[in-house]
Amino acid sequence: MSNFIISTDNAPKAIGPYVQGLDLGQFVIISGQIPVDPKTNTIPNKIEDQVCLSLNNIKAILEKAKLKVNNIVKIKIFMINLNDFEIMNKKYQQFFLKHKATYPVRSCVEVSRLPKDVKIEIEATAVRFLSQFKEY
Numbered sequence: 001m002s003n004f005i006i007s008t009d010n011a012p013k014a015i016g017p018y019v020q021g022l023d024l025g026q027f028v029i030i031s032g033q034i035p036v037d038p039k040t041n042t043i044p045n046k047i048e049d050q051v052c053l054s055l056n057n058i059k060a061i062l063e064k065a066k067l068k069v070n071n072i073v074k075i076k077i078f079m080i081n082l083n084d085f086e087i088m089n090k091k092y093q094q095f096f097l098k099h100k101a102t103y104p105v106r107s108c109v110e111v112s113r114l115p116k117d118v119k120i121e122i123e124a125t126a127v128r129f130l131s132q133f134k135e136y
Helices: 047-064 082-098
Strands: 021-023 027-033 072-079 105-110 120-127
Touching: 027 047, 047 082, 047 120, 072 082, 082 105
Parallel strands: 072 105
Antiparallel strands: 021 027, 027 120, 072 120
């Protein structure tokens, strides 16, 4: 299965027994990304910075698999405080607009705690050979 493992220095290393992502051909599954800067191993304090860094970590893993943000079809967000939902939504929207990507389906849940006591964790599923989303 090692041929399917996605690993990049441009996203934080796994902090447990898991991989950054798996390339399954048609699908690319990305493990939950917390806002750890892969270069400095630091975590920003502000939720807006944590959202941006988590999304950029996902982007780095996608790029290693030769995919783009527009290939994302599902996002799951874990937050420790849904009072930050509006701030998260704003940064999330800016990220997808910046990359000229269609919004994927998404869920967001509040959890009591996340690894390294971060405020957010984001996981993603992407599809290869995605021609274009159609709106119905």
